[in-house]
Amino acid sequence: MAATLIDGKAFAAKVRGQVAEHVARLKEQNGITPGLAVVLVGEDPASQVYVRSKGKQTVEVGMNSYEHKLEADTSEADLLALIDQLNNDASVHGILVQLPLPKHLDEDLVINSIAPEKDVDGFHISNVGLLGTGQKSMVPCTPLGCLMMLRDHHGSLSGMDAVVIGRSNIVGKPMAQLLLGDSCTVTIAHSRTKDLPDVVRRADIVVAAVGRPEMVPGDWIKEGATVIDVGINRIERGGKNVLVGDVDFASAAERAGAITPVPGGVGPMTIACLLANTVTACCRANNLAEPEGLTA
Ligand code: GUN
16 A cells, blocks of 8 residues: 555544643633533434434543433424524533434424534534635534644645535535635536546545445546545445445555545544534633634
């Protein structure tokens, strides 16, 4: 393997350490403990795992974790009433409603009922607009984690050619905005893109976020490019269930200058950035200096 491995697991541990230091300082100097409320509606098994992990890591960095588990048939009015209560609770600095929601609930309506300054997912339409116009916002966790790793590896990203494969609201679009904010020349590619291999071959930075196992082969990667693989796909290989990314790791690592593995790349950074966003939201709510290096 020629490429440098970008170790997201180690990077996430470092981010959690920085968050924990900032939380300790907030407690000591200001008597404030940041609090994150996570709302889970229903019993989706994957969501339950994520929510448990978020709660555990929140407590580990010294913050308060408030978990609200609601029945799958909870009415929209009851969910909105809970969000209103959390919006008005000064001990709650971040609110996350775990997605997907059961079908009878309007996700956009629910997300946009969260106070934008507490929207630690960065999904509220106000935060989307603020990010798109280069203003201070809450930034979605997964793209924020990718940006942190890219900045750490390269220093400045200015002038680099970046391609983001995937146009989701959660990853692709905000990732493109962040790269543009760091003065990259950005292409957003998707399922209808013509000549995707050629588009990818021109890129110094490739962020793959499509959710299709190993769809980017190594021969699409420019020599020395940096590859950030957001995909987490469960497939069966050799009679075993394994996790693979959207990039064919083995062949891409032969050509890339640096690459994130799956697992152990982008994945661990998402929750670390959620904790970072919560401490940022807490500082903003209290007119205190924000932690350096933990925001876009
Ligand atoms: N479900 C899967 N990923 C996420 C995420 O980043 N935020 C929320 N709220 N739900 C999710």
